Amino acid sequence: MIYEAGKYDVIVIGAGHAGCEAALAAARMGVQTLLITLNIDTIALMPCNPSIGGPAKAQLVREIDALGGEMGIMIDKANIQIRMINTAKGPAVQALRAQIDKKEYQKEMTKTLLDQENLDLLMGEAVAVETDDRGVSAIITRTGARFECGAVVITSGTYLQGRIIIGDVVYDGGPGNQYPATELSQSLKKLGLSMGRFKTGTPPRIDRKSVDFSKMIEQPGDEEPYCFSFMSDPPDREQLSCWLTHSTTETHAIVRANLDRAPMFTGVIQGKGPRYCPSFEDKVVHFANRDAHQLFIEPEGRDTDEMYIQGLNTSLPEDVQVQVLYSIPGLENVKMIRTGYAIEYDYVVPSQLKPSLECMKVEGLFTAGQINGTSGYEEAAAQGLIAGINAALKVKGQPPFTLLRSESYIGVLIDDLITKELHEPYRLLTSRAEYRLLLRQDNADLRLTEKGREIGLVSDERWNRFLAKKSKIEALRNTLQQLTVTPADDTISKFLRARKSAPIRDRISLWELLRRPEVKIENFVELDYIDQYEKEILDQVEIQAKYEGYINKQREQVQRFEKLENKPIPEDINYQDVYGLSSEAKQNLQEIRPVSIGQASRIGGVSPADISVLLIYLEKKRRNYEHEYGN
Amino acid sequence: MYRLRAKERVVKAMYRDDIVALSTPPGESGVGIVRMSGPDVIQKAAQIFQPYNPETDITKKAGYTLTLGWILDAHGEAVDEVLLTVMRAPRSYTGEDVVEINCHGGLLPIERCLQRCMDAGARIAEPGEFTRRAFLNGRLSLDQAEAVIDIIRARSDRGLKLAMQQLQGKLSEYLEKLEERLIYANALVEASIDFPDEVGDPDYEELRQVLQESQESVERFLAAGERGELYRQGIKLAICGKPNVGKSSLLNLLIGKDKAIVTDIPGTTRDVIDEIITIRGIPVQIMDTAGIRETEDLVEKIGVRRSRETIEQADVVIFLLDVSTGITEEDREIYASIDQERLIVLVNKEDLEDKEISAQELEENFGLLRVIRGSVKEETGLDELEQCIEAMVLEKSGSDEGMEIMTTLRQKEALLRSRDFIVSALQSLEQVPLECLSVDIHGAVEALGEITGKSFHEEVLDRIFQEFCIGK
Structure with a gap:
């Protein structure tokens, strides 16, 4: 029997790494949130490797943190080893990796969830998502509870139709012999979502x-x-x-x-x-x-x-x-x-999603994490955060929050998922990012914390910490750019000789001098040219100075890139009406429904000629509109 | 509701770059218009253009004004005498600032003029791009939009077809090899960055070798492209010799034999008439024919200066000798003034019975030059002459390895960019962190992708998984 169990703004199904971020984000943004999980004892379970981070993944965690997410804080509480890898390969690809005490991590996350205002926890299995003419309206659990809601975030990991395989032994199950979710998949198919099947595995x-x-x-x-x-x-x-x-x-x-x-x-x-x-x-x-x-x-x-x-x-x-x-x-x-x-599971083909991770077919239904065909705790958490934010914005009636490829790895991850055809579980790699030099882990806060503050996820404490750091960086930059040395300066000449660095010929700023590989910013502190700053400030400014040339080159590329990203395609466009598109382009555009000309240009089978055709079509519509309604 | 911010020309802001193209069909005529469009084209034109009147400043000129002057090469030498038209936004075909350069000097100067515009920072326009801009900037009406799309589709599809045909030829194996090498280099670097535990540091010696092979491969491409360009752009031929030696007769013979494809283009601002014929498939522009056509004693008087200039510009110079007069002091003077590498000696009037030039005499005077004996009047020795011209031209452009490609300027531009990235990568190998090196190597791969139309992003990943045992 179904009974009316209550009403929430946002319901999150699944309390893995995506679900925890989604639930915390929504609750922190002030909407009433319910987190349903198959097993309260396995919140934030790490069923595979006991580590988080590494190239691209560490950057993701830093971005989640910069936006006000939880994963970074949890790692710092529960790690048993931490290393910086790739240190010799450049500042943008060096990455933290932590070994985690799995139980400790679960304990800390469970505590955080329970302490969170506006957030309720419930053990149960969601078996169906109900919709009405406005989109998602309720969810139903196996035990008959019906919860009304404004938005649903499904973060079901590898549990959908999960099947465990060991040699010729095969049985239904979720990771780590957990109970699988056997009915939700069916409900999603009924809502019109197309599903696929992936496999992953874990060692003894x-x-x-x-x-x-x-x-x-x-x-x-x-x-x-x-x-x-x-x-x-x-x-x-x-x-x-x-x-x-x-x-x-x-x-x-x-x-x-x-x-x-x-x-x-x-x-x-x-x-x-x-x-x-x-x-x-x-x-x-x-x-x-x-x-x-x-x-x-x-x-x-x-x-x-x-x-x-x-x-x-x-x-x-x-x-x-x-x-x-x-x-x-x-x-x-x-x-x-x-x-x-090995475990096989159902996933939702992610090209059906918008950049907000909302399903195009079902308003108010969001999916995040392994259900979207990704792998990795970090990829899951990043999507969970974005889906949670957007579910909250949806019920508040506010426009969605999205990030571009040029400003974050989260943007790269989501754009790849919704734009490209997926042939295997997706893992983020630094080589997937075009503007890798800009998307460093050291500057994730400088890139994203202001955005996190705008959506209401950045606490006053984090905000003040950020502002203080930012002003110190500015101050140090200014000092280095304004302080100059001349060949007559004995201190510097002696120092350069000792480093086997070429003597300076003219007046030169410390900023410029810092570009020399053999000159380190700490040297200026030692020589008393600048004050002692925290290491993260010194590192940040040193990277900005040493890689300025490469960084500026990428900034220029980004400017060109963003021009096309900021050119929107209306949601109601019918590609069948666009005269001159190739049939392959028509089909793929119709399916993926890009939000911008930039995204359209990354879709397989869409040629530059198709993009021209599309631009002309949009301009034609705009003029028709102006003609009809005036300026 | 669909609406781009009204009143704001959002689309206009997209076109911050300047484009250039030849707006008359290439290859068929000796005159052509090179057109540039974009926010900065007048400045760009000013960098490469020298007005006749040194006080004229084209950046200050009003729209729809003509200026006579020269397009200069990188060393400040004149490439061609041109008429330059400035049109100011929004009153132009595209609605942007437009500069049109009317060239007169034949195929080569047109191409060079185009090249100079690119040197100044304009990029080659995509198919239909001028028209597209014209539409997006409101210069074409709605009912013209479909016509625009037809143009874009037709040109780009044709371009794609041509490119595909080209790639299917003998060439494809060279291109594949190059692709393979560059992707491998890229994979070496990226694998080390993304999978440090499994892959470790890249083998720099291997990387250097792969990059060097890639560079050689690109250079070969460029050389082959130049040979292809030769067939497209042709060469310049000059005929010289003392009066009465038979220059006009040779000219008429060459032209007459090939009358069907001769084009006469009277220059509008100069008195020279160039004849373009083909010799064994190579377009040949015969230079300063006007001079030859004038009475011979006039040529003598107009003088040395002018023929010098002509000869200096020519790729091949035919030097005529007269059997009947033998080798005279005048012959030796002319000979001394010409760069020997470009020279073919044609001993004319072999039909006369009293031959006065012996093989020994020729060798004493002209060393081991190419010497052909024949008679313009009897039309003998002509095949030999054509064969000789072809051989010289091919020799000059490198040995033929069965690579004959027509690289377009756009492809050449992409290849050059790819090469520059490779060179830069080789220079910075082991000097910069791996991720900076990757900027160059990836740049080289992407530039190549512009030619083949492929995106190599996924291929690099494929290569990583194929090559390295990844996965913990």
Whole structure:
């Protein structure tokens, strides 16, 4: 029996990384929010690797944080190791990566959710989304509760029609043997959404006490304690190490001997898996010439002996998995705690979404995270934040909040999802961003915190911190640009000689001098030219000075890019009416319904000639309009 | 409700760049109009244009005014004498500032003039772009819009077809090789950035080698393109020799033989008439024919200065000798004044029985030059002459490797940009962080993509996954 259970502005279905951000954002923006999850005990579960960050993903987390999201703060509370990687490859691609205490992370996030004003938590399974002529109107749970609402955000992860595969053992299930969501998928199909099926996988977990670390290489964290959030201060806490080992020719022989039992190759697995995260059996087959593959042994938490084997995700039969483990140096006597598995799940084809992550077909229905065909905790959280913000704006009757490719990785992520055809679970990479040099993790707050403040997600505390930082950066920049030195200046001449740097010939500003690779901003502090600032201020200004040439080049590109992005295409355009479009362009435009000429130009099958045709059509409409209604 | 902000010409703001194109069909006539449109074209024109009257400043000229002067090359030398028209927004075809340059000097100067506009920063217009701008800026009426679309579709589809045909030829393997190399270089860098644990630092030696191969490949392309350009743009031929040696007869013979494709274009501001013929498929512009046509003693009087100029501009010079007079002091003087690399010696009047020039004599005077014996009157030696011209031209433009492509200016521009990126990447290898290096390598890949019409973004990713064992 269905009963009327209450009324909310926004309902979020699923309390994974996307759902938590969505629910917190909506509630913080002042709308009544309900977060429904299959299991209150698995809020913010990390069912795969125990780490967050890395190239592109760290930038995402910093952007989420800059906008007033939660993930960065959670990482800073729950990490057991933190490292800055790619440091030699340039400021824009260097990235933080943290090992996380999974239980701690869940505990902190659950507490944050429970403490949040305007937010209610409920354990249950959403089985249907109801609509009326205005769009989404209510959701119904398996136990018969009917909640009326103005907007729904579905963040169901890999739970939709989830199916676990281990060798020839196949059963319905969500990640980590959770309960799957078996009915919601059907309800979404009824609403007219087209769905696809993807596959992903996870490695076996092992018991620390049974590992011989003497055969492995230790990977400690960085001495320098970094933070993910612009709000956190560096913590003083012991870091745990990860360990590096590798597979052997024996391992590969075991895998090859059992390929006839590997679901990846026997046709049991139908869903398409990600190329950047292949199963171990895939690696053995496709890189047959390699004698060894790296494997990282990572702690799952501070208070547990369970460890994760990065690089060994597999759906081989359980007995083969055990043999594989024994063949790895250091794991000869290992005890397996959890078996690796593959999981297949339904996803919503994301080209059906608007940049706000609202479904084009169903007003008020938003989707975010793995349901949109992405992978990764960070990608999920970023989408969750944007979907939550837009669900709140929707019920408030305000225009949607979107970000451009030129201002954020979040913009790149969402634009790729809604514009390009998806062939595998989507992972964000720095090489997907055209303006990588501008989208650095160090300047995420400078790029986005003002926007976060406008939509009401940035607290006074964060705002004041941001303003103080910004004014210090300005001050230091000005100082460096105004302070000049001359060849007659002994201090500088001596310094340059000591650094084997060419002597200066004319008066030159410290800003210009800083462009020399061998000159560091700290040197100016040491030489007493400038005051001591916090490291993040010094780093920020140094990057701005050293890479000014490249940065300016990209800024110019961005200006050209944004001209087309800011040229809107009306929502009600009928591409069948546009004379002169190629038929392929017509079909793809009709399906993806780009919001701007810029987005249209990135759609497959749309040529520059089609864009010209479209521009002419829009101008024609505009003139007709002017003619009819005057100026 | 659909509405771009009324009164504001939103579309206009989009066109901040200046475009240029030849607005008369190329290849068929010796006159042509090079047209530039955009906010900054008058300034750009001023950079490359020298008015006759040094006090004239075209940036101050009113709309629809003509100025006579020269287009200058990068060294300040005249490329062509032109009539330049300034039109000011919004009273022009496109509704923007427009400069039209009327060239008179034949195919080569037109192309060079176009090139100079590009040097000044204008980019080659897309198919139908002038018309599109005209429409978007309100210069064409609504009912003309469909016609505009037809133009855009027709031209770009034809362009695409041509490009496809070109890519299907022998050429495609060269292009594929280049693509492959550049994408690989790009993948090496990107894989290292996005998958530091699995891939580690790139092998710089390998990267250097791949980039060098790419550079060589682009250079080969450019060279091949130049050969192709030769067939499109042609060469300049001059005929010289002492009076009465048979210059006009040779000219008439060359023209007469090829009458069907001769075009006579009387220059409007000069007294020269150029003849364009084809020799073995190569368009040949015979220079200063007006001079030759004048009475021969007049030529002598008009003098050395003018024929010098003509000869200096020519790609091939035919030097006529007269068997009947033997090699005279005058012959030796003319010979001394010509750059030998471009010279073909034609010993005329071999039909006369009293031959007075021996092989030994020729060798003593002209070394190992190309020497052809024949008779203009009897029309002998002509095949040999044509063969010789063809050989010289092909030799000059590099050896033929079976690569014959017609690169358009736009393709050439893209190739040059790609090469510049590669050169810059090679220079900064190991000097700058990987992500800065990637700006150059990716730039090279993207520039190439403008030729093939492909977007390489996804291909780089494909390559990463294919090449490196990614995934933890």
